[in-house]
Amino acid sequence: MRLRPLRQSPTLAALRRAPGFLVALLHPRNIPTAVGAIRMTLRVLRESARRVWAMGRAVAENPIVTKELGEIFQTRRAVILFALFLGLLGLTIYAAWPRGDLLLSNIDVVARRLVTVVGTTLLALICLLAPAFSAVAITGEKERRCFESLVTSGLSSKGILLGKLIASLVFLVMLIITATPMLSLCLLLGGVSPGELLGMFLLLLEAALGFTVLGLTASCIFERNNAAIGASYIIALPLMAVLLTMAWQGGLFSPGISMELLLVSVVITFFILSIFSRTTVRPRESRPSEEETAWSQRQTGLVLDRDLIPDRWIAPPRRKDLLPDGANPVLSKEIHSELIGQGTLMLRLIIQIGLALAVVPFTLLYFIGAPAWFFSYIAIFALLIAPTFTCGMFTGEHENRTFSLMATTLLRPRQIVMGKFLTGARLVLLLLGILIAPTLPALAYAHLSFIRGFTLGEFILCLVICLLWALALVALGLMWSLISRRTTTALVATYLTGGAILAGPLLIHAVVMSFPALPDAWAGVALPLSPLSHLFAIAPGEMSEVLFPAEGMTVSGGGGGLLFLSGALIATALALGAMTLGHDWVWRRWRGLGEA
């Protein structure tokens, strides 16, 4: 039944004419009007309920949701993720749980701190996992060549996107729900109201929604899984850092903020869904013509010009002659590969964003006497870009079905591993070089003029720490690529392990120092693993004593930095050696199971 617009309703018109609403209802003359108003209200409610029910049914019966959930929950990955998630959470609560005298005194503060720590840990895990699920939602279909079948099926574009969004969200929501019993333990201590816990849950759901939508947006924009995942994490990681800092300060987990953010996140979600359901979820040409690609790249400025520096360094000019005798064919192939040579949106985007951030805010930090922040940015930038270029190097051979071709040649594992490592290292170091080079004169000037207590040797040491950290990340990305079956798995695994090495030790330190029950000796145990703690120990910087504790280091300053350098070098060499020796073993594993 079609509803009459409200302003044309005779019932409403009669009510308007009445001297007062109550009077109008009570007066015998207006009883029919009152009955009409009640009937209209019931009709509106019934219609609303019907629509909500229809929407719920559409979501529940959406085949995308069923398919995706089946894919997620029927794999070993889901079990492992649940186990890791709950294990980590349980460990955090166990470590931070007040003991002894603390249970009697100052319990409110301790309980609140515990909730903050657990909430921040949950938030970090949700922020890290959310893009991993949604960033491959559309690009995955394209890579599996199912996209066109999907789009030309009976499902609407909005239905496809909504299905993908819900399927990605369900897993995260289930993670949050499974964490409820553990989190409820915090209520036993007192000092925290159920309303605050509810606010935290709401915020976690909003974070899950926001980061899932971010991944989905990247998935709609890009054509390939690794590009979508890389772009998602490049935006998600800095955003996550801001959110975690706010959460750590304790200002984020309040019902008021959660309610405000709820509205914003829902509106943004619907906005993005409606944009991409109209523009992106349509079958495209599987591969645009070269002229079309060149035109669009020039229009957007996102093109690499092989004849100009520094593009020439990143994408070397095409070979004009055969490979020289003794040259490593894999190295040549990788250097000239499509990822580097085609001037991808990804590569240029990274350079542009990276440069913009490096030149303006971080050089300013350097000038105000906090160079440690500048170097930290370089270390984080290395973590953002290294996996993007290395994680597809081995898995790509399987995904592009070139594995059989290369595997039956006489190439030795050493040639293959070194060819791929040198290409990745070259590209990542070049990008870091591009990032650092424009600021070097300014940094040298600042170094000589403003910054005291920071010698040139320490400056070079910080720089070398960043570069070796990048090399270790290249080796890490390659290792994950070798042992993973899919690029997406390798990418997510590299971001998680790299992120854990970079920030994990500092977080452990912060957690241990926040809880008097934990022995202080634990705080500094893992610190030497993170390049950030060394950079802050060597270079001056306005730093939080909790997050970047120089005093926590067992070997501080230059000595610690040199130890880190040796460790990074040894780790890289070991990783390369393990890959060379294990290469055939891994292939045999594939040989045993058949090609992916």
Next chain:
Amino acid sequence: MIEPVIEIIGFTKIYESLTAVDRLNLNIEEGDVFGLIGPNGAGKTTTFRFLATLLLPTRGIARIAGYDVVRQVRDVRRSMGYMPDSFGVYYGMRVWEFLDFFAASYGISRYRRRRIIDDLLELLDLGHRRNDAVQALSRGMTQRLCLAKTLVHDPPVLILDEPASGLDPRARIEIKELIRELRSMGKTILISSHILHELADICTHVGFIEGGKLLAAGDLQRILEEIRSHQILEIRVIGAERREMERALGDNADVTDIRCDNGVWVVDFTGDDEAQAQLLASLLERGITVQEFHQRRVNLEEAFIKITRGEVT
């Protein structure tokens, strides 16, 4: 006794609960073109991947040019060129770069590489596409490029898994001609295809595989002769009633099966030529007007159907 170039002894491959290949034995001699025929999932690709050193067996051994495919991997790879059924190309490479990459991967010197690439491009009729990007090639040309890559180190043994799959008729004919050319060059070729009449044109030997088991293998002509002992007769008659015809054919002891397709009686017949003549005479004696009476030529497709049905071993 001539040593086989490809020798498979008791090859078995089991994936968890699925037996992909079961105790397969096969010998292929030098210069043979051996066609492995079987439906999808029969175990052809598993066998090929095992020979190409890409798969470890659950049981069994194989030798190519005398080298063990599990233990002497590099020697096997040097002696063999493998073209997989499904493959990709390195995007961003040009045709000559693609061949140069693989030639360098086999350790061929730059001087020899230059000549080899030129020769292969000419042999595979890709010379005019030399500087084109590999991703711009048509499916047929990509197949030819992969065949060129397979030949780049001049291996004596070629393992070609469905080299003509997905190609248009013209491209299939070109690939068939190429294989004939390679056969004349003395290569030993193991090939699989779904297009059986094409295999019949180029193979000297065939093997039938189904459910992971090799049902029959041997010289192509010998197998066809064997099949021929189970002849199919096609008889077209005028005016005879169905019951009368069934009685007339059914009375003959050599007739094993009768069916009528669009007015043509198709008869499975086990007798020789004389018995055929007697059958024709008996039909005429019964007053049946025979318009057409001939023996259908047995081809590889019928052989395949009969063997996989278990009618011939």
